[in-house]
Amino acid sequence: MTDSGSTRPHSETFEHAGATVELVDAGTLLAAARVNPVDLLHQAAWPEPVHRVEVTVDGTGGAEHVFTARIVTLDSPAATRQRMRGIVLDIDPLGRLLARRIAAGDQVVTRIVDGVGMAAAVAYRSLGLEKPVDREPGLLADTDAGIEATVTYDAGVARLKSRIPRDAVGVAHLRAFVTLTLQAVADIAGPGSLTGRRYVVGRRAGTPATTGSVTLDMVGGLAGVVAELRQIAVSFRHPEAMARWGARRPQGLLMYGPPGTGKTMLSRALANEIGADFREIRTPEILDKYLGGSERNIKQIFRDARRYRTPTLMLFDEFDSIVSYAGAGGDAASQALNAVAGIFKQEMNDLIEENPNVIVVATTNFPHRVDESLIRSGRFDVKISVPKPDETSRAEIFRKMIRGLISAHETPGFRMFADDLDLTALGVASTGMTGADIKEVLRRVQLAKAMQDARGAAVTPISQEDLLTAVRALRGGS
Structure with missing residues (x-):
């Protein structure tokens, strides 16, 4: 028995105002919007006077998903040309003569009439005689989905906007916002203007997600790990709740497991889930062959981190290679490694006290190589095993x-x-x-x-x- 159907993006089809709408992979769209704004309508044909509609969902602000639509109602050049042609041909009796020549296929006369019409259109605009008809601001709502959209009109452009709390947003909100947008289009273009039309709502093909745009929803096979990371993300997205209860959210996370299990990817996904900047610190940025260089580098990295004013995830990948436990050996290498680990401990303590905007994530394939005092609770409160998938x-x-x-x-x-x-x-x-x-x-x-x-x-x-x-x-x- 095959199950290939589950690999294809889920789509649903519904009708509104006579139009057929296909909504493709709505859940993934909402997840992707947490990382980058997502445009949802592409290559769609609209009834006059509407000639372009843009719909976007943006969840990068952290607290909310913001749905926006922009309906451009300024006349298209083709519509303007047709209307101005009508004005020219309405001149009696010359208009009737010109109309007969155009109907007979006289291209010279057609170009002359269109040229006069377009010149008239330019004159109308320059004199302020041709202005788009704007309307009073309003409100559209879908009570079943629990969504409202404010509608404003300015210079021939209608704008819709809705805000949904990030933790509450769902596919029903996206579907409802699309229907409200179509309702606004129908209000502008007139009853029945959408009948028989078809629209596809989804991400534009050919724009794959990058490594940096991965979200927890895109992670497969690690349900338990993803659940723990979601809890951390919630604590960062709701600082007011943390403050109300005097709770300290985890600022240190150690992920360990075999190579290739996705620890770095999970770190990026967590940063995107929080809405945090991602800063990866690699081993060469710290370890220095000159005496005292590694210690200076560690101090500078944490000095910068204490100044971050936006949520930031700092990833120390291959953590064991940076702060491996060298024991009490008296050789220079052991002393240098112990010095780096000691400074890391102090800097981590200071960071937790001074800047709650930063979360430090360390990943390692060899947790036994890391000094236990370095990753104790209070520094690394959360420790997650990332196993090979079953x-x-x-x-x-x-x-x-x-x-x-x-x-x-x-x-x-x-x-x-x-x-x-x-x-x-x-x-x-x-x-x-x-x-x-x-x-x-x-x-x-x-x-x-x-x-x-x-x-x-x-x-x-x-x-x-x-x-x-x-x-x-x-x-x-x-």
């Missing part, structure tokens, strides 16, 4: 990665993946693999298909056998 988790990772590729790359007429995918079988076949391994499997198959395409060969969508072959090849070390 069979069910691997299937979920395949599902989310494939679904992301489909959203980013499939277009009308181009199908990237076949319908025979069996995610359960892929989960079984990839025993022992990590998320990084699964990503490499997909990369190899994508590259193979792209090379076939580049050589002009007939290329079929990526099939179950293509993926299984790549899994076997990677497990075999080829």
Whole structure:
């Protein structure tokens, strides 16, 4: 039994004001909006006098998702030309003569009439005689979804805006805002103006999420870990609740586990979930071959961190390589490592006291190499094991990665993946693999298909056998 359907973005279709609307992957859109504003309507045709509608959802502010729509109602050049042509042809009796010549296909007369009409349009505008008809501000609402949209009109542009608390926002709000936007269009263009039209609401194809834009919703196979990170994010997004109860949110997080399990990706996703800036500190930024250099670097990094005035996640990747426990050895290397670890402890204490806007995340593949006093509670309050995924988790990772590729790359007429995918079988076949391994499997198959395409060969969508072959090849070390 295949389950390829679950890899494709979920879509729902509904009707409003006579138009058919397809809403594609709404849940993922709302999650992606936490990182970057998402534009939702592309290449749509609208009834005159509306000739462009822009709908955006933006959740980057942290506390709210803001839905906005911009309906441009200024006349299009084609509509203006047609109206001005009518004015010219209304001149009696010359108009009737010109109209007959245009109907007979006389291109010279047509160009003359259109030129006169457009000159008249320019004159109208310059004299202030042709102005878009604006309306009084208003309010549209969908009581079932619990959403209201303020509507303002200015210079021929209607604007709708709704705000929904980030922790409460859902697909119903997105669907309702789209219907309110269509309602505003119908109010402008007239009854029945949307009948028979079709609109697709979703992310533009060909714009894949970058590594920096990953969200917790996009993480597959780590439900327990994701749940813990969500709790941390909630504490950062609601400082007023923390202050009311005198609670100190966790400012230190240690993630440990085998290589390739997604610790760095999870750190980025947490930063995006919080709405925080992401600052990655790599080993070469700290360790210095000159005496005292490493200590100075640590102090400078934390000195900068104490000045951050916006939420910031500082990631110390491969933490053990920076502050490995060297014991009480008397050699210079041991003394240097112990000095770095000691300064890190003090700087971490000072940061927690002075700047609650910063959360420090450390990741390591070898937690036993890190001094326990360094990662004790009070410095690193939360410690999360990120294990290799089990069979069910691997299937979920395949599902989310494939679904992301489909959203980013499939277009009308181009199908990237076949319908025979069996995610359960892929989960079984990839025993022992990590998320990084699964990503490499997909990369190899994508590259193979792209090379076939580049050589002009007939290329079929990526099939179950293509993926299984790549899994076997990677497990075999080829």
